[in-house]
Amino acid sequence: MLTVEHLTKRFGGLTAVDDVSFTVEEGDFLGIIGPNGAGKTTLFHLITGFLPTDAGEVWFKGKAITGKKAYQISRLGMTRTFQITKPFGQLDVMENVVVAALQQSPALREARERAEEVLRFVGLGAYLHHSVTHLPIGLKKKLELAKALATRPSLLFLDEVMGGLSPDEVRDLMDVLRKVQETGVTLVMIEHVLQAITELTQTLLVLHHGALLAHGATVDVIRDPEVVDAYLGEVEPDAVH
Numbered sequence: 001m002l003t004v005e006h007l008t009k010r011f012g013g014l015t016a017v018d019d020v021s022f023t024v025e026e027g028d029f030l031g032i033i034g035p036n037g038a039g040k041t042t043l044f045h046l047i048t049g050f051l052p053t054d055a056g057e058v059w060f061k062g063k064a065i066t067g068k069k070a071y072q073i074s075r076l077g078m079t080r081t082f083q084i085t086k087p088f089g090q091l092d093v094m095e096n097v098v099v100a101a102l103q104q105s106p107a108l109r110e111a112r113e114r115a116e117e118v119l120r121f122v123g124l125g126a127y128l129h130h131s132v133t134h135l136p137i138g139l140k141k142k143l144e145l146a147k148a149l150a151t152r153p154s155l156l157f158l159d160e161v162m163g164g165l166s167p168d169e170v171r172d173l174m175d176v177l178r179k180v181q182e183t184g185v186t187l188v189m190i191e192h193v194l195q196a197i198t199e200l201t202q203t204l205l206v207l208h209h210g211a212l213l214a215h216g217a218t219v220d221v222i223r224d225p226e227v228v229d230a231y232l233g234e235v236e237p238d239a240v241h
C-alpha cells in the first residue's frame with residue numbers, strides 16, 4: 001500500500017531523516033518508536049506532504065506521491081493526526097469535523113452526515129455541539145481522530161494520540177483504534193506509550209538518529225537487544241515482557 005524509499009531530510013547540518021526505506025502492507029497496524037528527536041514526526045511530515053524531501057521517493061497505492069501537497073495526498077486516501085491538537089476554537093465539535101469532511105465531499109449535507117457518523121464512532125456522540133476549547137485532553141484526542149476519519153482515509157497516520165492520557169483514556173482510545181482497524185483502515189502510529197504499541201501493532205519500526213534501526217514483527221523487534229539499548233531500556237523496561 002505504501003512504499004518509502006531512501007527518504008532523507010536535512011535541517012542545516014542535522015540529518016533528521018536519514019535514508020529511510022520501508023513498506024506498509026494493506027491492513028497492517030505499524031508502530032513507529034524511537035527516542036525524542038529520532039525523526040519520527042519529520043518522517044510523517046515527509047510522507048504526508050507537510051514538508052518537502054531532500055531525497056527519496058514515496059509511493060501510495062502504486063502512485064508516486066513525492067512532492068505532492070498534503071491536501072492532494074489526503075484526497076488520495078492518506079491522512080494524519082497531529083501531535084498537538086489545534087481545533088478551530090470558535091467552531092463547536094461537530095463543525096470542526098464538518099470542516100474536515102468537506103475536504104472529501106464538497107456537499108454540506110453529506111459532510112454533516114459523515115461528521116456525525118465518525119463522532120459517534122469515536123465516542124463523542126454526546127458532545128456534538130460542545131465548545132472545543134474546554135474539552136478535556138482525552139476528548140480532544142478523539143476529536144483529532146474524528147477529523148482524520150472524516151476524510152475517509154484508507155491509510156491513517158497517528159502522531160502520539162495517547163500522549164498525556166490517563167491509563168483509562170489510553171485503554172478507551174485503544175478500543176477505538178481496534179475498531180478503526182476492523183473497518184479496513186491501515187494504520188501507522190508514532191507512540192511512546194508502549195502498552196499501545198505492544199497491544200495494537202503487528203509490525204514495528206524503530207528510528208534512531210534519523211535512521212532505521214529495526215523493522216519487523218512487533219513481538220520480535222521489542223526484544224531486539226539493539227532496540228532495548230537504544231530506546232526501550234531507557235524508558236520503561238518493565239513494559240517489555
Ligand SMILES: Nc1ncnc2c1ncn2[C@@H]1O[C@H](COP(=O)(O)OP(=O)(O)OP(=O)(O)O)[C@@H](O)[C@H]1O
Pocket residue numbers: 011014016034035036037038039040041042043
Ligand atoms: N523545522 C525544523 N527545523 C530544524 N530542525 C528541526 C525541524 N523539525 C525537526 N527538527 C529537528 O529534527 C530532529 C527530529 O525531530 P522530530 O520532531 O522528527 O523527532 P521525533 O522523533 O518526532 O521526536 P519526539 O519523540 O520528541 O516527537 C530533531 O533534532 C529536531 O530538533
